[in-house]
Amino acid sequence: MIWWLRQRGALGLLPGALLAFALSVVLTLHVVLVFPAFLGDYSMATQLSNFLCLIPSIALVVCLERRMPSVERSAVRRLDARDVVLVTGFALLATGVAATMALFGPDELWTAARNNLLFCGFALGAWPLLGHRATLLPAFWMAQAMFLGGRARNDPYPWVIVTEEPGVVPAAAGAAAVFLAGVLSLICSACSARSACFLRFLRFLRFLRSARSACFASRTVR
Amino acid sequence: MTLLLDRVTFRYRRWSRPVLSRLSYEVPGQGLTILLGPNGAGKSTTMALLAGTVAPTAGKVLLSGSSLASTRREYRRHVAWLPQKVPSSRQLTAREYVAYVAWLKGENRSDAWERAGTALEQVGLGEQQGDKTARLSGGQLRRVGIACALAHEARVILLDEPTAGLDPHQRTVFRDVLRQVTAKTPVLMSTHDISDLADEAETVTLMDGGRVLHHGGTRSFLDHARPDAAPARRAESAYSVLMGLDGSSGA
Numbered sequence: 368m369i370w371w372l373r374q375r376g377a378l379g380l381l382p383g384a385l386l387a388f389a390l391s392v393v394l395t396l397h398v399v400l401v402f403p404a405f406l407g408d409y410s411m412a413t414q415l416s417n418f419l420c421l422i423p424s425i426a427l428v429v430c431l432e433r434r435m436p437s438v439e440r441s442a443v444r445r446l447d448a449r450d451v452v453l454v455t456g457f458a459l460l461a462t463g464v465a466a467t468m469a470l471f472g473p474d475e476l477w478t479a480a481r482n483n484l485l486f487c488g489f490a491l492g493a494w495p496l497l498g499h500r501a502t503l504l505p506a507f508w509m510a511q512a513m514f515l516g517g518r519a520r521n522d523p524y525p526w527v528i529v530t531e532e533p534g535v536v537p538a539a540a541g542a543a544a545v546f547l548a549g550v551l552s553l554i555c556s557a558c559s560a561r562s563a564c565f566l567r568f569l570r571f572l573r574f575l576r577s578a579r580s581a582c583f584a585s586r587t588v589r
Numbered sequence: 590m591t592l593l594l595d596r597v598t599f600r601y602r603r604w605s606r607p608v609l610s611r612l613s614y615e616v617p618g619q620g621l622t623i624l625l626g627p628n629g630a631g632k633s634t635t636m637a638l639l640a641g642t643v644a645p646t647a648g649k650v651l652l653s654g655s656s657l658a659s660t661r662r663e664y665r666r667h668v669a670w671l672p673q674k675v676p677s678s679r680q681l682t683a684r685e686y687v688a689y690v691a692w693l694k695g696e697n698r699s700d701a702w703e704r705a706g707t708a709l710e711q712v713g714l715g716e717q718q719g720d721k722t723a724r725l726s727g728g729q730l731r732r733v734g735i736a737c738a739l740a741h742e743a744r745v746i747l748l749d750e751p752t753a754g755l756d757p758h759q760r761t762v763f764r765d766v767l768r769q770v771t772a773k774t775p776v777l778m779s780t781h782d783i784s785d786l787a788d789e790a791e792t793v794t795l796m797d798g799g800r801v802l803h804h805g806g807t808r809s810f811l812d813h814a815r816p817d818a819a820p821a822r823r824a825e826s827a828y829s830v831l832m833g834l835d836g837s838s839g840a
Contacts, residue, residue, distance in 0.1 A: 368698070370689035373680050433680070437672035438737075440642045442693035443665045 371446060375430050381457050384426030389464050392416045392479045393472070402513040411517040413530050414475060417509065420482040420529075423461040424490035424505045427454045432499050447557035455550050458487035469533075477533035485528055485542035491549030495556035590653050590744045592616040592639060592668065597648035599634055608634045609799040611648065616745060620791035621771040624779040625828065631799040632779040633673065636749045639777070640670035666695050669738030673749045675730045677722040683729075684709060684718040687736045694741035701740065708736035712766045728759030732766055739770065746770065748778040764789065783825050795831050803831050 372378055398415040431454060439446055462484045469476035486505035493501035509529060516527035523530040528545075531538035593615040600607045608631050616622065616639065626632050637643045638650055641657050641664055650657040650664075657664045678686055687705035692698060709718050712732040717725060722733060731751050738746045748767075752760050768789050770776060793810040795803040803810060810831075811823050818826035828834075 368692075370681060370685055370692060373685070374678060374689065376680065379680075433678075435676040435678070437642075437674065437676055438690055439693060441640050441665055441668075441670050442690075443662050443695035444693050446693075 371449065374435070375433050375450070375453060376426075377430070377453060377457075380429060381426055384422055385457070385461055385464065388419060388422040388461055388483070389468065391419045391422070392465065392476065393468065395419060396473060396475055411513050411523075411530065413513065414478070416475065416479050417482055417529055420479055420486055421502075421505055421509065423458060423483055424486035425502045427458060427487055428490050428494055428499060428501045430454060430457070431494050451550070451553050451557060454491060454553070458484065458491070458546065461487070474533040478531075481533075481539050481542045482529050484546045488542070488546035488549035492545070492552040493549075495552055590667070591618060591651070592745050593651050594635070594638060594645075595649040595651055597638060597645040597650065599638060599643070600646045607646070607799065609638075612799060612801070614794070614801060614804075616777050617775060617792045619775050621767065621789055622775070622777045622792040622794060623790045624777060624794045624796060625781070625783070626779075626796035627781055627832070630781070630796040632781070632796055633749055634799075635796070636670070636747050636777070636779050640668060640747050641665055642670065662695070666741065667744040669694075669741065669743030669746045671731070671734040671738060671746070671748045671751055673753065675734040677725065677730055679721060679723045681722060682719050683714060683722055683725065683733050683736075686722045686733060687740050690737040691740040694743075696741055704740040704742075705736070708739040709733075711739055711769065712736045713762065726759070728755050728763060731755070731759075731763060735766055735770060738774075743774065746774055746776045748776060750780055750782075751778060752780060752782060783828050795828070797832060 465480035691701035814826035
Protein backbone atom coordinates (compact mmCIF):
# COMPACT_ATOMS: atom_id res chain seq x y z
CA MET A 368 0.00 0.00 0.00
CA ILE A 369 2.77 2.42 0.91
CA TRP A 370 4.46 1.84 -2.46
CA TRP A 371 1.22 2.55 -4.28
CA LEU A 372 0.78 5.77 -2.30
CA ARG A 373 4.35 6.81 -3.04
CA GLN A 374 4.02 5.95 -6.72
CA ARG A 375 0.88 8.12 -6.98
CA GLY A 376 2.49 10.99 -5.10
CA ALA A 377 0.02 10.81 -2.22
CA LEU A 378 2.84 11.52 0.24
CA GLY A 379 4.48 14.37 -1.66
CA LEU A 380 2.68 15.71 -4.71
CA LEU A 381 -0.87 15.86 -3.33
CA PRO A 382 -0.09 17.35 0.12
CA GLY A 383 2.23 19.86 -1.60
CA ALA A 384 -0.50 20.83 -4.06
CA LEU A 385 -3.02 21.19 -1.23
CA LEU A 386 -0.67 23.43 0.73
CA ALA A 387 0.17 25.51 -2.34
CA PHE A 388 -3.55 25.90 -3.12
CA ALA A 389 -4.53 26.94 0.40
CA LEU A 390 -1.65 29.37 0.90
CA SER A 391 -1.79 30.96 -2.53
CA VAL A 392 -5.57 31.46 -2.37
CA VAL A 393 -5.30 33.17 1.01
CA LEU A 394 -2.35 35.32 -0.05
CA THR A 395 -3.94 36.53 -3.28
CA LEU A 396 -7.50 37.04 -2.06
CA HIS A 397 -7.90 40.67 -3.02
CA VAL A 398 -5.76 40.69 -6.16
CA VAL A 399 -8.05 41.49 -9.10
CA LEU A 400 -7.29 40.88 -12.77
CA VAL A 401 -9.09 42.64 -15.60
CA PHE A 402 -9.51 40.88 -18.94
CA PRO A 403 -10.76 42.28 -22.25
CA ALA A 404 -14.14 41.00 -23.46
CA PHE A 405 -14.52 39.61 -26.95
CA LEU A 406 -18.34 39.52 -26.71
CA GLY A 407 -20.25 42.42 -25.22
CA ASP A 408 -18.97 45.83 -24.22
CA TYR A 409 -17.62 45.12 -20.80
CA SER A 410 -14.26 43.84 -19.65
CA MET A 411 -14.29 41.04 -17.07
CA ALA A 412 -12.73 41.55 -13.68
CA THR A 413 -11.91 38.49 -11.58
CA GLN A 414 -9.79 37.53 -8.62
CA LEU A 415 -6.40 35.90 -9.15
CA SER A 416 -7.46 33.24 -6.62
CA ASN A 417 -9.90 31.87 -9.22
CA PHE A 418 -6.95 30.86 -11.38
CA LEU A 419 -5.16 29.27 -8.42
CA CYS A 420 -8.05 26.83 -8.07
CA LEU A 421 -6.48 25.05 -11.05
CA ILE A 422 -3.66 23.75 -8.81
CA PRO A 423 -5.55 20.76 -7.26
CA SER A 424 -7.02 19.73 -10.64
CA ILE A 425 -3.55 19.69 -12.22
CA ALA A 426 -2.22 17.67 -9.26
CA LEU A 427 -5.03 15.13 -9.76
CA VAL A 428 -4.13 14.57 -13.39
CA VAL A 429 -0.41 14.25 -12.56
CA CYS A 430 -1.34 11.70 -9.87
CA LEU A 431 -3.43 9.63 -12.32
CA GLU A 432 -0.70 9.85 -14.96
CA ARG A 433 1.68 8.12 -12.55
CA ARG A 434 -0.14 4.84 -13.08
CA MET A 435 1.89 2.10 -14.74
CA PRO A 436 -0.77 0.35 -16.86
CA SER A 437 1.50 -2.29 -18.38
CA VAL A 438 2.45 -3.48 -14.87
CA GLU A 439 -0.82 -2.85 -13.08
CA ARG A 440 -3.13 -4.39 -15.69
CA SER A 441 -1.84 -7.91 -14.99
CA ALA A 442 -2.00 -7.49 -11.21
CA VAL A 443 -3.98 -9.52 -8.70
CA ARG A 444 -4.67 -6.47 -6.55
CA ARG A 445 -6.71 -4.05 -8.65
CA LEU A 446 -5.92 -0.41 -8.13
CA ASP A 447 -8.74 1.24 -10.09
CA ALA A 448 -11.07 1.59 -7.11
CA ARG A 449 -8.24 2.82 -4.87
CA ASP A 450 -7.29 5.42 -7.48
CA VAL A 451 -10.87 6.68 -7.71
CA VAL A 452 -11.06 6.96 -3.91
CA LEU A 453 -7.67 8.70 -3.74
CA VAL A 454 -8.36 11.40 -6.32
CA THR A 455 -11.98 11.95 -5.28
CA GLY A 456 -10.92 12.18 -1.65
CA PHE A 457 -8.20 14.66 -2.50
CA ALA A 458 -10.56 16.87 -4.51
CA LEU A 459 -13.11 16.85 -1.67
CA LEU A 460 -10.37 17.54 0.88
CA ALA A 461 -9.14 20.58 -1.08
CA THR A 462 -12.74 21.81 -1.33
CA GLY A 463 -13.25 21.16 2.38
CA VAL A 464 -10.09 23.09 3.30
CA ALA A 465 -11.23 26.12 1.28
CA ALA A 466 -14.74 25.88 2.75
CA THR A 467 -13.36 25.64 6.29
CA MET A 468 -11.20 28.71 5.70
CA ALA A 469 -14.30 30.50 4.38
CA LEU A 470 -16.07 29.88 7.70
CA PHE A 471 -13.40 31.93 9.46
CA GLY A 472 -12.47 34.31 6.66
CA PRO A 473 -13.89 36.28 3.77
CA ASP A 474 -16.73 34.94 1.61
CA GLU A 475 -14.49 34.83 -1.47
CA LEU A 476 -13.04 31.59 -0.13
CA TRP A 477 -16.41 29.95 -0.83
CA THR A 478 -15.78 30.80 -4.47
CA ALA A 479 -12.40 29.09 -4.29
CA ALA A 480 -14.03 25.98 -2.81
CA ARG A 481 -16.73 25.91 -5.49
CA ASN A 482 -14.33 26.54 -8.38
CA ASN A 483 -11.96 23.88 -7.10
CA LEU A 484 -14.81 21.37 -7.19
CA LEU A 485 -15.72 22.44 -10.74
CA PHE A 486 -12.16 22.22 -12.06
CA CYS A 487 -11.53 18.87 -10.40
CA GLY A 488 -14.73 17.60 -12.02
CA PHE A 489 -13.56 18.74 -15.43
CA ALA A 490 -10.13 17.18 -14.95
CA LEU A 491 -11.50 13.84 -13.72
CA GLY A 492 -14.08 13.71 -16.52
CA ALA A 493 -11.55 14.50 -19.22
CA TRP A 494 -8.73 12.28 -17.98
CA PRO A 495 -10.04 8.93 -19.37
CA LEU A 496 -10.29 10.54 -22.83
CA LEU A 497 -7.42 13.01 -22.91
CA GLY A 498 -4.83 11.55 -20.53
CA HIS A 499 -2.26 14.15 -19.44
CA ARG A 500 -3.94 16.76 -21.65
CA ALA A 501 -6.93 16.70 -19.29
CA THR A 502 -5.43 19.66 -17.44
CA LEU A 503 -6.22 21.76 -20.52
CA LEU A 504 -9.98 21.48 -20.02
CA PRO A 505 -10.23 23.40 -16.71
CA ALA A 506 -7.65 25.90 -18.00
CA PHE A 507 -9.70 26.32 -21.18
CA TRP A 508 -12.87 26.78 -19.15
CA MET A 509 -11.21 29.49 -17.07
CA ALA A 510 -9.94 31.27 -20.20
CA GLN A 511 -13.27 31.16 -22.02
CA ALA A 512 -15.03 32.37 -18.88
CA MET A 513 -12.77 35.39 -18.92
CA PHE A 514 -13.08 36.21 -22.59
CA LEU A 515 -16.58 35.05 -23.50
CA GLY A 516 -18.43 34.66 -20.22
CA GLY A 517 -19.59 38.18 -19.38
CA ARG A 518 -22.86 39.74 -20.61
CA ALA A 519 -22.24 42.92 -18.59
CA ARG A 520 -19.75 44.19 -16.04
CA ASN A 521 -19.87 41.88 -13.01
CA ASP A 522 -22.71 39.96 -14.64
CA PRO A 523 -21.51 36.63 -16.00
CA TYR A 524 -23.70 34.19 -17.90
CA PRO A 525 -25.07 31.54 -15.51
CA TRP A 526 -23.29 28.65 -17.28
CA VAL A 527 -19.86 30.20 -16.64
CA ILE A 528 -19.98 29.36 -12.90
CA VAL A 529 -16.38 30.39 -12.09
CA THR A 530 -16.96 34.13 -12.00
CA GLU A 531 -20.26 33.97 -10.12
CA GLU A 532 -20.54 35.49 -6.65
CA PRO A 533 -19.94 33.19 -3.64
CA GLY A 534 -23.58 32.81 -2.58
CA VAL A 535 -25.10 31.86 -5.94
CA VAL A 536 -26.78 28.52 -5.40
CA PRO A 537 -27.19 27.44 -9.08
CA ALA A 538 -23.45 27.94 -9.60
CA ALA A 539 -22.65 25.76 -6.59
CA ALA A 540 -25.10 23.13 -7.81
CA GLY A 541 -23.54 23.25 -11.29
CA ALA A 542 -20.05 22.76 -9.87
CA ALA A 543 -21.25 19.81 -7.79
CA ALA A 544 -22.95 18.28 -10.85
CA VAL A 545 -19.78 18.61 -12.94
CA PHE A 546 -17.75 17.02 -10.15
CA LEU A 547 -20.16 14.10 -9.87
CA ALA A 548 -20.09 13.62 -13.64
CA GLY A 549 -16.28 13.60 -13.53
CA VAL A 550 -16.19 10.97 -10.79
CA LEU A 551 -18.75 8.86 -12.70
CA SER A 552 -16.66 9.10 -15.86
CA LEU A 553 -13.61 7.92 -13.93
CA ILE A 554 -15.54 5.00 -12.44
CA CYS A 555 -16.85 4.01 -15.90
CA SER A 556 -13.34 4.05 -17.36
CA ALA A 557 -12.13 1.88 -14.46
CA CYS A 558 -14.97 -0.57 -15.16
CA SER A 559 -14.18 -0.75 -18.87
CA ALA A 560 -10.54 -1.49 -17.99
CA ARG A 561 -11.79 -4.65 -16.32
CA SER A 562 -12.34 -6.09 -19.72
CA ALA A 563 -14.02 -9.33 -18.67
CA CYS A 564 -16.65 -7.45 -16.70
CA PHE A 565 -17.08 -4.97 -19.54
CA LEU A 566 -17.31 -7.76 -22.14
CA ARG A 567 -19.99 -9.48 -20.09
CA PHE A 568 -21.91 -6.22 -20.00
CA LEU A 569 -21.54 -5.87 -23.80
CA ARG A 570 -22.73 -9.44 -24.30
CA PHE A 571 -25.73 -8.69 -22.09
CA LEU A 572 -26.53 -5.61 -24.22
CA ARG A 573 -26.16 -7.70 -27.39
CA PHE A 574 -28.49 -10.32 -25.89
CA LEU A 575 -31.09 -7.63 -25.10
CA ARG A 576 -30.83 -6.24 -28.62
CA SER A 577 -31.22 -9.67 -30.25
CA ALA A 578 -34.15 -10.50 -27.96
CA ARG A 579 -35.83 -7.22 -28.91
CA SER A 580 -35.30 -7.79 -32.65
CA ALA A 581 -36.60 -11.40 -32.32
CA CYS A 582 -39.68 -10.06 -30.56
CA PHE A 583 -40.16 -7.41 -33.25
CA ALA A 584 -39.74 -10.05 -36.02
CA SER A 585 -42.37 -12.34 -34.47
CA ARG A 586 -44.86 -9.42 -34.29
CA THR A 587 -44.20 -8.60 -37.96
CA VAL A 588 -44.83 -12.22 -39.00
CA ARG A 589 -48.16 -12.19 -37.17
CA MET B 590 1.47 -26.44 -15.31
CA THR B 591 0.21 -25.94 -18.88
CA LEU B 592 -0.64 -22.58 -20.36
CA LEU B 593 -2.50 -22.65 -23.63
CA LEU B 594 -4.63 -20.70 -26.06
CA ASP B 595 -7.63 -22.73 -27.21
CA ARG B 596 -8.99 -21.66 -30.64
CA VAL B 597 -8.50 -18.02 -29.79
CA THR B 598 -9.67 -15.23 -32.09
CA PHE B 599 -8.73 -11.66 -31.29
CA ARG B 600 -9.73 -8.33 -32.83
CA TYR B 601 -8.63 -4.92 -31.58
CA ARG B 602 -11.91 -3.41 -32.81
CA ARG B 603 -15.22 -5.10 -33.37
CA TRP B 604 -15.31 -4.80 -37.15
CA SER B 605 -11.57 -4.94 -37.82
CA ARG B 606 -9.71 -7.89 -39.33
CA PRO B 607 -8.78 -10.45 -36.65
CA VAL B 608 -5.14 -10.32 -35.59
CA LEU B 609 -5.40 -13.95 -34.49
CA SER B 610 -7.95 -16.35 -35.92
CA ARG B 611 -8.75 -19.61 -34.10
CA LEU B 612 -5.19 -19.91 -32.86
CA SER B 613 -4.36 -22.86 -30.62
CA TYR B 614 -0.99 -22.77 -28.92
CA GLU B 615 0.48 -24.42 -25.85
CA VAL B 616 3.42 -22.88 -24.02
CA PRO B 617 6.01 -25.63 -23.37
CA GLY B 618 6.28 -26.50 -19.69
CA GLN B 619 10.05 -26.18 -19.36
CA GLY B 620 13.08 -24.29 -20.60
CA LEU B 621 13.21 -21.30 -22.90
CA THR B 622 10.79 -21.05 -25.82
CA ILE B 623 11.36 -18.42 -28.44
CA LEU B 624 8.37 -16.93 -30.21
CA LEU B 625 9.82 -15.73 -33.47
CA GLY B 626 8.27 -13.70 -36.24
CA PRO B 627 8.42 -10.45 -38.18
CA ASN B 628 6.84 -7.20 -36.97
CA GLY B 629 3.06 -7.50 -37.07
CA ALA B 630 3.08 -11.31 -36.85
CA GLY B 631 0.84 -11.29 -33.75
CA LYS B 632 3.54 -12.05 -31.18
CA SER B 633 2.77 -9.19 -28.81
CA THR B 634 -0.97 -9.90 -29.06
CA THR B 635 -0.33 -13.55 -28.24
CA MET B 636 1.79 -12.49 -25.26
CA ALA B 637 -0.86 -10.02 -24.06
CA LEU B 638 -3.54 -12.73 -24.31
CA LEU B 639 -1.39 -15.19 -22.39
CA ALA B 640 -0.67 -12.53 -19.78
CA GLY B 641 -4.40 -11.88 -19.38
CA THR B 642 -4.10 -8.16 -20.06
CA VAL B 643 -6.55 -8.40 -22.97
CA ALA B 644 -9.50 -10.76 -23.35
CA PRO B 645 -9.95 -12.91 -26.46
CA THR B 646 -12.83 -12.10 -28.81
CA ALA B 647 -13.55 -15.84 -29.02
CA GLY B 648 -11.90 -18.95 -27.60
CA LYS B 649 -10.27 -19.54 -24.23
CA VAL B 650 -7.02 -18.97 -22.41
CA LEU B 651 -6.39 -21.93 -20.09
CA LEU B 652 -3.98 -22.46 -17.23
CA SER B 653 -3.82 -26.10 -16.14
CA GLY B 654 -7.26 -26.69 -17.64
CA SER B 655 -8.95 -23.75 -15.90
CA SER B 656 -9.97 -20.79 -17.98
CA LEU B 657 -8.61 -17.33 -17.30
CA ALA B 658 -12.14 -15.96 -16.92
CA SER B 659 -12.95 -18.36 -14.06
CA THR B 660 -9.63 -18.21 -12.17
CA ARG B 661 -8.42 -14.71 -12.94
CA ARG B 662 -6.78 -14.17 -9.56
CA GLU B 663 -4.83 -17.44 -9.53
CA TYR B 664 -3.96 -17.00 -13.19
CA ARG B 665 -2.45 -13.56 -12.70
CA ARG B 666 -0.57 -14.74 -9.64
CA HIS B 667 1.17 -17.53 -11.53
CA VAL B 668 1.84 -15.89 -14.87
CA ALA B 669 4.48 -13.13 -14.98
CA TRP B 670 4.64 -10.73 -17.90
CA LEU B 671 7.48 -8.43 -18.85
CA PRO B 672 6.06 -5.88 -21.28
CA GLN B 673 7.98 -4.60 -24.28
CA LYS B 674 8.68 -1.34 -22.47
CA VAL B 675 9.23 -1.70 -18.74
CA PRO B 676 7.95 1.53 -17.17
CA SER B 677 10.37 3.28 -14.83
CA SER B 678 9.45 5.26 -11.75
CA ARG B 679 10.96 8.42 -10.30
CA GLN B 680 9.31 7.71 -6.98
CA LEU B 681 10.47 4.15 -6.31
CA THR B 682 13.88 2.58 -5.91
CA ALA B 683 14.65 -0.69 -7.71
CA ARG B 684 13.84 -2.70 -4.58
CA GLU B 685 10.65 -0.78 -3.87
CA TYR B 686 9.61 -1.21 -7.50
CA VAL B 687 10.08 -4.99 -7.41
CA ALA B 688 8.36 -5.19 -4.02
CA TYR B 689 5.48 -3.08 -5.36
CA VAL B 690 4.97 -5.45 -8.30
CA ALA B 691 5.15 -8.46 -5.96
CA TRP B 692 2.57 -6.76 -3.72
CA LEU B 693 0.37 -6.15 -6.76
CA LYS B 694 0.65 -9.87 -7.52
CA GLY B 695 -0.83 -10.70 -4.13
CA GLU B 696 2.20 -11.05 -1.80
CA ASN B 697 1.95 -9.41 1.61
CA ARG B 698 4.18 -6.41 2.28
CA SER B 699 6.96 -8.03 4.33
CA ASP B 700 7.25 -11.05 2.01
CA ALA B 701 7.29 -8.77 -1.03
CA TRP B 702 10.12 -6.70 0.48
CA GLU B 703 12.21 -9.77 1.36
CA ARG B 704 11.71 -11.41 -2.02
CA ALA B 705 12.47 -8.19 -3.87
CA GLY B 706 15.93 -8.11 -2.29
CA THR B 707 16.61 -11.75 -3.17
CA ALA B 708 15.30 -11.38 -6.74
CA LEU B 709 17.47 -8.33 -7.39
CA GLU B 710 20.51 -10.26 -6.16
CA GLN B 711 19.61 -13.08 -8.55
CA VAL B 712 19.56 -10.77 -11.57
CA GLY B 713 22.83 -9.09 -10.56
CA LEU B 714 21.37 -5.80 -9.38
CA GLY B 715 22.12 -6.18 -5.68
CA GLU B 716 24.17 -2.99 -5.63
CA GLN B 717 21.52 -0.94 -7.43
CA GLN B 718 18.73 -1.79 -4.99
CA GLY B 719 18.63 1.74 -3.65
CA ASP B 720 18.75 3.50 -7.03
CA LYS B 721 15.63 5.07 -8.46
CA THR B 722 14.46 3.01 -11.46
CA ALA B 723 14.34 6.14 -13.63
CA ARG B 724 18.14 6.28 -13.29
CA LEU B 725 18.77 2.70 -14.43
CA SER B 726 19.87 1.87 -17.98
CA GLY B 727 17.56 0.06 -20.42
CA GLY B 728 19.28 -3.28 -19.78
CA GLN B 729 19.14 -2.86 -16.02
CA LEU B 730 15.46 -1.97 -16.24
CA ARG B 731 14.75 -5.20 -18.15
CA ARG B 732 16.56 -7.12 -15.43
CA VAL B 733 14.40 -5.33 -12.86
CA GLY B 734 11.44 -6.64 -14.89
CA ILE B 735 12.82 -10.18 -14.61
CA ALA B 736 13.30 -9.64 -10.87
CA CYS B 737 9.62 -8.69 -10.63
CA ALA B 738 8.73 -12.08 -12.15
CA LEU B 739 11.06 -13.89 -9.74
CA ALA B 740 9.79 -12.01 -6.69
CA HIS B 741 6.30 -13.43 -6.84
CA GLU B 742 7.37 -16.95 -7.80
CA ALA B 743 5.66 -17.07 -11.16
CA ARG B 744 5.20 -20.49 -12.74
CA VAL B 745 5.44 -19.18 -16.28
CA ILE B 746 7.34 -16.08 -17.39
CA LEU B 747 6.40 -14.20 -20.56
CA LEU B 748 8.98 -11.79 -21.98
CA ASP B 749 7.86 -9.51 -24.81
CA GLU B 750 10.90 -8.58 -26.94
CA PRO B 751 13.16 -8.10 -23.93
CA THR B 752 16.38 -7.66 -25.92
CA ALA B 753 15.07 -4.95 -28.27
CA GLY B 754 17.21 -1.83 -28.06
CA LEU B 755 19.93 -3.37 -25.88
CA ASP B 756 23.61 -3.04 -26.74
CA PRO B 757 25.67 -6.26 -27.24
CA HIS B 758 27.08 -6.21 -23.68
CA GLN B 759 23.63 -5.71 -22.13
CA ARG B 760 22.32 -8.55 -24.30
CA THR B 761 25.03 -10.89 -23.02
CA VAL B 762 24.29 -9.97 -19.40
CA PHE B 763 20.57 -10.39 -20.03
CA ARG B 764 21.09 -13.84 -21.57
CA ASP B 765 23.16 -14.94 -18.57
CA VAL B 766 20.31 -13.96 -16.28
CA LEU B 767 17.83 -15.68 -18.55
CA ARG B 768 19.85 -18.90 -18.51
CA GLN B 769 19.63 -19.00 -14.70
CA VAL B 770 15.92 -18.26 -14.71
CA THR B 771 14.97 -20.85 -17.34
CA ALA B 772 16.64 -23.57 -15.27
CA LYS B 773 13.80 -23.21 -12.75
CA THR B 774 10.86 -21.64 -14.58
CA PRO B 775 9.58 -22.02 -18.16
CA VAL B 776 10.02 -18.82 -20.14
CA LEU B 777 8.30 -17.76 -23.35
CA MET B 778 10.23 -14.97 -25.05
CA SER B 779 8.95 -13.17 -28.14
CA THR B 780 11.38 -11.58 -30.56
CA HIS B 781 11.80 -10.67 -34.19
CA ASP B 782 15.56 -10.74 -33.90
CA ILE B 783 16.99 -14.01 -35.18
CA SER B 784 20.21 -13.52 -33.19
CA ASP B 785 18.20 -14.15 -30.03
CA LEU B 786 18.01 -17.76 -31.15
CA ALA B 787 21.06 -18.62 -29.08
CA ASP B 788 22.00 -22.10 -27.98
CA GLU B 789 19.92 -21.86 -24.81
CA ALA B 790 16.48 -21.95 -26.53
CA GLU B 791 14.89 -25.39 -26.34
CA THR B 792 11.80 -24.72 -28.43
CA VAL B 793 11.13 -22.37 -31.32
CA THR B 794 7.73 -21.16 -32.46
CA LEU B 795 7.56 -19.20 -35.68
CA MET B 796 4.53 -16.97 -36.28
CA ASP B 797 3.42 -14.89 -39.20
CA GLY B 798 0.07 -13.28 -40.00
CA GLY B 799 -1.41 -14.60 -36.75
CA ARG B 800 -0.65 -18.24 -37.64
CA VAL B 801 1.93 -20.64 -36.25
CA LEU B 802 4.21 -21.71 -39.09
CA HIS B 803 6.53 -23.88 -37.04
CA HIS B 804 6.52 -25.22 -33.48
CA GLY B 805 9.16 -27.63 -32.30
CA GLY B 806 12.66 -28.09 -30.91
CA THR B 807 15.48 -25.78 -31.89
CA ARG B 808 17.15 -28.61 -33.77
CA SER B 809 14.08 -29.34 -35.87
CA PHE B 810 13.84 -25.61 -36.65
CA LEU B 811 17.47 -25.47 -37.75
CA ASP B 812 16.94 -28.57 -39.91
CA HIS B 813 14.96 -26.33 -42.28
CA ALA B 814 18.13 -24.38 -43.11
CA ARG B 815 19.53 -24.68 -46.61
CA PRO B 816 22.30 -27.30 -46.76
CA ASP B 817 24.80 -24.75 -48.05
CA ALA B 818 24.15 -22.27 -45.18
CA ALA B 819 27.17 -21.38 -43.04
CA PRO B 820 26.92 -22.82 -39.48
CA ALA B 821 26.67 -19.34 -37.96
CA ARG B 822 23.80 -18.41 -40.30
CA ARG B 823 21.68 -21.55 -40.10
CA ALA B 824 19.03 -19.86 -37.95
CA GLU B 825 18.63 -17.06 -40.48
CA SER B 826 18.48 -19.56 -43.32
CA ALA B 827 15.84 -21.68 -41.57
CA TYR B 828 13.81 -18.55 -40.84
CA SER B 829 13.99 -17.48 -44.51
CA VAL B 830 12.99 -20.94 -45.75
CA LEU B 831 10.01 -21.23 -43.38
CA MET B 832 8.87 -17.69 -44.15
CA GLY B 833 9.25 -18.29 -47.89
CA LEU B 834 11.70 -15.40 -48.18
CA ASP B 835 14.31 -17.34 -50.15
CA GLY B 836 12.03 -18.02 -53.11
CA SER B 837 10.63 -21.27 -51.69
CA SER B 838 6.93 -21.73 -50.92
CA GLY B 839 7.53 -21.42 -47.14
CA ALA B 840 5.91 -23.38 -44.34
